[in-house]
Amino acid sequence: xxxxxxxxxxxxxxxxxxxxxxxxxxxxxxxxxxxxxxxxxxxxxxxxxxxxxxxxxxxxxxxxxxxxxxxxxxxxxxxxxxxxxxxxxxxxxxxxxxxxxxxxxxxxxxxxxxxxxxxxxxxxxxxxxxxxxxxxxxxxxxxxxxxxxxxxxxxxxxxxxxxxxxxxxxxxxxxxxxxxxxxxxxxxxxxxxxxxxxxxxxxxxxxxxxxxxxxxxxxxxxxxxxxxxxxxxxxxxxxxxxxxxxxxxxxxxxxxxxxxxxxxxxxxxxxxxxxxxxxxxxxxxxxxxxxxxxxx
Amino acid sequence: xxxxxxxxxxxxxxxxxxxxxxxxxxxxxxxxxxxxxxxxxxxxxxxxxxxxxxxxxxxxxxxxxxxxxxxxxxxxxxxxxxxxxxxxxxxxxxxxxxxxxxxxxxxxxxxxxxxxxxxxxxxxxxxxxxxxxxxxxxxxxxxxxxxxxxxxxxxxxxxxxxxxxxxxxxxxxxxxxxxxxxxxxxxxxxxxxxxxxxxxxxxxxxxxxxxxxxxxxxxxxxxxxxxxxxxxxxxxxxxxxxxxxxxxxxxxxxxxxxxxxxxxxxxxxxxxxxxxxxxxxxxxxxxxxxxxxxxxxxxxxxxxxxxxxxxxxxxxxxxxxxxxxxxxxxxxxxxxxxxxxxxxxxxxxxxxxxxxxxxxxxxxxxxxxxxxxxxxxxxxxxxxxxxxxxxxxxxxxxxxxxxxxxxxxxxxxxxxxxxxxxxxxxxxxxxxxxxxxxxxxxxxxxxxxxxxxxxxxxxxxxxxxxxxxxxxxxxxxxxxxxxxxxxxxxxxxxxxxxxxxxxxxxxxxxxxxxxxxxxxxxxxxxxxx
Numbered sequence: 001x002x003x004x005x006x007x008x009x010x011x012x013x014x015x016x017x018x019x020x021x022x023x024x025x026x027x028x029x030x031x032x033x034x035x036x037x038x039x040x041x042x043x044x045x046x047x048x049x050x051x052x053x054x055x056x057x058x059x060x061x062x063x064x065x066x067x068x069x070x071x072x073x074x075x076x077x078x079x080x081x082x083x084x085x086x087x088x089x090x091x092x093x094x095x096x097x098x099x100x101x102x103x104x105x106x107x108x109x110x111x112x113x114x115x116x117x118x119x120x121x122x123x124x125x126x127x128x129x130x131x132x133x134x135x136x137x138x139x140x141x142x143x144x145x146x147x148x149x150x151x152x153x154x155x156x157x158x159x160x161x162x163x164x165x166x167x168x169x170x171x172x173x174x175x176x177x178x179x180x181x182x183x184x185x186x187x188x189x190x191x192x193x194x195x196x197x198x199x200x201x202x203x204x205x206x207x208x209x210x211x212x213x214x215x216x217x218x219x220x221x222x223x224x225x226x227x228x229x230x231x232x233x234x235x236x237x238x239x240x241x242x243x244x245x246x247x248x249x250x251x252x253x254x255x256x257x258x259x260x261x262x263x264x265x266x267x268x269x270x271x272x273x274x275x276x277x278x279x280x281x282x283x284x285x286x287x288x289x290x291x292x293x294x295x296x
Numbered sequence: 297x298x299x300x301x302x303x304x305x306x307x308x309x310x311x312x313x314x315x316x317x318x319x320x321x322x323x324x325x326x327x328x329x330x331x332x333x334x335x336x337x338x339x340x341x342x343x344x345x346x347x348x349x350x351x352x353x354x355x356x357x358x359x360x361x362x363x364x365x366x367x368x369x370x371x372x373x374x375x376x377x378x379x380x381x382x383x384x385x386x387x388x389x390x391x392x393x394x395x396x397x398x399x400x401x402x403x404x405x406x407x408x409x410x411x412x413x414x415x416x417x418x419x420x421x422x423x424x425x426x427x428x429x430x431x432x433x434x435x436x437x438x439x440x441x442x443x444x445x446x447x448x449x450x451x452x453x454x455x456x457x458x459x460x461x462x463x464x465x466x467x468x469x470x471x472x473x474x475x476x477x478x479x480x481x482x483x484x485x486x487x488x489x490x491x492x493x494x495x496x497x498x499x500x501x502x503x504x505x506x507x508x509x510x511x512x513x514x515x516x517x518x519x520x521x522x523x524x525x526x527x528x529x530x531x532x533x534x535x536x537x538x539x540x541x542x543x544x545x546x547x548x549x550x551x552x553x554x555x556x557x558x559x560x561x562x563x564x565x566x567x568x569x570x571x572x573x574x575x576x577x578x579x580x581x582x583x584x585x586x587x588x589x590x591x592x593x594x595x596x597x598x599x600x601x602x603x604x605x606x607x608x609x610x611x612x613x614x615x616x617x618x619x620x621x622x623x624x625x626x627x628x629x630x631x632x633x634x635x636x637x638x639x640x641x642x643x644x645x646x647x648x649x650x651x652x653x654x655x656x657x658x659x660x661x662x663x664x665x666x667x668x669x670x671x672x673x674x675x676x677x678x679x680x681x682x683x684x685x686x687x688x689x690x691x692x693x694x695x696x697x698x699x700x701x702x703x704x705x706x707x708x709x710x711x712x713x714x715x716x717x718x719x720x721x722x723x724x725x726x727x728x729x730x731x732x733x734x735x736x737x738x739x740x741x742x743x744x745x746x747x748x749x750x751x752x753x754x755x756x757x758x759x760x761x762x763x764x765x766x767x768x769x770x771x772x773x774x775x776x777x778x779x780x781x782x783x784x785x786x787x788x789x790x791x792x793x794x795x796x797x798x799x800x801x802x803x804x805x806x807x808x809x810x811x812x813x814x815x816x817x818x819x820x821x822x823x824x825x
Contacts, residue, residue, distance in 0.1 A: 293743075
């Protein structure tokens with residue numbers, strides 16, 4: 001019986017070959033594909049090579065959706081802790097700035113509650129991760145220690161301590177409004193005879209307001225134009241400023257005239273629903289009306 | 297304007313107006329008819345024990361004379377009496393209508409309008425006679441001219457003549473020119489034998505006017521249309537006020553604005569109720585109009601004004617073409633909508649907060665939003681936004697729409713979207729305004745009752761003072777002394793103060809009533825578009 005000469009390949013070479021193939025596949029590679037690509041290797045050699053790579057943490061195994069196991073290059077940072085710590089750390093690292101919720105960690109690692117808590121505490125103590133409370137929920141999220149949490153978690157510039165800073169927003173709205181207003185006044189005063197010029201000059205770019213705000217130090221942190229646009233959107237809703245198609249804004253003329261409906265006390269009368277002629281609350285004997293007519 | 301949709305307070309307002317004018321009995325009859333239109337027999341049955349049949353008939357005559365009740369032949373060939381709430385509403389604008397007549401055609405026209413309003417309807421001869429009885433200086437020529445002016449500008453309208461009767465119900469002529477002046481007035485000629493008037497009681501040979509049977513009344517449709525234009529112009533000019541701080545520019549814009557609406561006036565028929573249709577005006581037309589009315593406006597001025605109006609009117613005035621020097625469209629629908637919105641916002645600002653208006657505007661732009669979206673986009677804290685939304689829903693300014701994730705609309709699986717429905721809100725506001733006007737009328741009549749003794753005294757003092765002034769035997773000094781003495785005797789200091797206070801209060805109540813009636817008109821126009 002003729003013996004087929006088996007080519008001897010040393011373990012190092014096999015490992016190298018496998019690593020190259022896995023590195024080439026961005027999303028990792030499953031076992032069948034790897035077998036097809038490394039047909040030259042004996043099953044036992046392939047197995048040893050993979051085990052070697054996994055042991056030296058150059059590769060990891062991940063479960064893809066559908067239950068298929070895939071080999072992937074281990075891009076995660078090595079922290080040199082216990083395997084549990086490493087697993088949790090990798091998951092948190094993967095979540096990037098969005099953070100990861102404790103239940104997702106449990107599902108991802110398969111650790112039980114007790115182990116998970118212990119590991120997380122030790123990682124926190126090592127200052128490798130930190131917890132963040134997301135805006136609007138009570139969910140606690142974990143992210144890497146050195147990262148700034150995403151806008152969707154913190155809510156952006158206008159949030160402090162996970163709460164919307166209404167005071168700050170109101171201040172910014174009124175500052176923007178009064179700046180636009182003063183510019184409008186200035187435009188009218190400096191061009192007394194040309195209405196076209198008055199109108200054109202009263203339109204300003206949002207950047208001018210941003211510059212004004214940072215110059216006057218209304219805000220401690222720098223205000224981006226995107227954030228200012230948000231403020232201006234609200235001011236447009238309030239009717240204090242109006243926006244032109246090219247993005248320039250100007251102050252709206254103030255509407256002084258109040259509706260005649262509100263000049264009568266019935267507009268804000270707390271007992272208007274119970275008011276009936278001939279009853280104890282009636283228009284004839286109304287005290288609010290009396291005060292109103294007496295005050296003339 | 298349809299008569300449909302009178303709510304509880306609208307009815308109450310109508311009753312308050314009728315009671316204020318004609319007293320409780322007529323008010324009661326109107327109230328019964330407002331609840332349900334019916335025949336005379338049914339009406340008598342309904343009011344059995346409360347109003348005697350003779351008074352019911354008298355009340356009905358009054359109401360029909362003033363145009364508040366109309367009658368039709370129903371399928372049983374009996375007359376069916378129907379109340380016209382809109383006609384009653386017009387009473388509120390009566391002082392305004394007289395003022396319009398005065399501003400446009402002088403005091404004689406005002407007097408004619410006052411007589412027509414206070415009598416319901418009059419023949420041209422009688423109207424002039426009544427004015428002459430009031431004011432001896434008024435010349436027949438001038439009065440006739442004023443009457444013709446009013447008829448030509450369609451502020452007054454002739455009622456159809458009675459042509460005969462069918463099953464005891466008067467039948468009116470259907471084809472006639474409602475605005476043409478009668479040829480012979482105040483001639484008191486011998487009644488011709490051939491003329492069969494239908495009034496058998498009148499003796500043959502009695503002297504009558506040439507225009508007997510031709511009754512005129514105020515044309516409320518025309519006044520409504522005029523007021524509508526006035527409201528819109530006010531809104532437009534008020535809006536551009538601040539940006540054109542210069543008085544001259546402001547004046548030019550305002551004049552142009554008036555001219556544009558005057559143009560439309562000439563084109564519209566005032567036989568139909570005031571509408572909210574858009575219309576166009578060209579620069580050429582406006583220039584011509586300015587010349588005809590001898591207003592000093594150059595073409596450049598008009599161009600500039602139109603330009604400003606286009607830019608500042610929030611889409612009410614739009615340039616749509618270059619025909620005849622520039623064609624502009626006036627979006628009346630939009631104007632009325634914006635006016636209603638302005639009233640609504642003013643009300644919300646008083647009742648709730650500026651932030652509620654922010655939410656309203658947001659919902660107007662984005663239509664359907666849930667609580668979280670409102671909170672994010674209006675940059676309010678969750679609590680604030682929720683409270684504001686609930687308050688808005690409670691007051692009927694914002695509505696919710698339930699979108700179920702499952703078929704059973706189980707609350708946990710249902711999303712509630714907030715949205716605006718200006719029509720629905722304005723319907724509520726009409727009721728609100730009617731209640732407000734009702735309160736003003738009731739308060740006014742109450743104040744009048746409370747101060748009746750003072751008014752009576754004041755009425756007695758007046759002629760005495762006049763008498764002293766007219767007395768030629770006294771010199772100036774003793775005249776003044778006597779007047780002071782009489783006044784002090786009848787109306788001592790505190791009473792006089794009280795009377796002044798009452799007069800002020802009454803003026804304030806009436807002014808509010810007039811302004812509210814204008815708002816009500818805007819709301820009604822919005823709902824009828």
